[in-house]
Amino acid sequence: MPVSQEDLEATIRNAWPIDHLEIIDVSSGCGESYAVVVVSPAFEGKLTLARHRMVNELLKSQIAQMHAFSQKSFTPKQWAADVQKKKEAQEMKEQMKSTIVESDPGPVTVVSDVSVDMAGEAIAK
Numbered sequence: 001m002p003v004s005q006e007d008l009e010a011t012i013r014n015a016w017p018i019d020h021l022e023i024i025d026v027s028s029g030c031g032e033s034y035a036v037v038v039v040s041p042a043f044e045g046k047l048t049l050a051r052h053r054m055v056n057e058l059l060k061s062q063i064a065q066m067h068a069f070s071q072k073s074f075t076p077k078q079w080a081a082d083v084q085k086k087k088e089a090q091e092m093k094e095q096m097k098s099t100i101v102e103s104d105p106g107p108v109t110v111v112s113d114v115s116v117d118m119a120g121e122a123i124a125k
Contacts (some may be wrong), residue, residue, distance in 0.1 A: 002031025003062045015058050016042035019076045026068070033068040039079040048073070 005023045012021060020039035027033035036055070043051045051073035054065065063069045074082060 003034070004031060005034070008034060008036065008059065008062060009061060011062065012036075012055075012070075014040060016040045020079060027068075031064055034066060035070045036071075037072045037074070039074045039076055041076055043073055043075045078114050 005025060008023050009021065012018065018038065018040050020037065022035075022037040023033060024035045025033070026035050038051075038055060043054070046054070052071060055071050055073055057071070
């Protein structure tokens with residue numbers, strides 16, 4: 001029997017205070033595989049394994065009905081750091097793209113019939 005996103009969300013939100021929650025059906029809508037991201041102050045002071053056990057225990061009956069389940073659990077402070085890290089990575093990626101575009105020499109004209117091998121040695125054609 002498929003598990004609904006709404007059921008998962010209600011179960012999680014009723015258990016702990018939630019700062020951020022993402023529930024993604026990764027089974028193309030059939031409700032048999034989910035990935036969740038849970039951000040809660042209830043995870044403060046707990047190691048990743050303990051947080052995962054909390055979520056697994058809470059969703060035990062739903063997980064038993066699924067083909068696959070994955071989770072990421074964060075404290076609010078960890079989530080803020082993760083979001084900032086991703087934002088900085090995206091900014092760096094955009095910066096690199098613009099640098100490449102600015103330094104693009106345009107079309108290259110071939111001026112000889114000489115090829116170069118992996119060692120940089122000229123190979124006559």
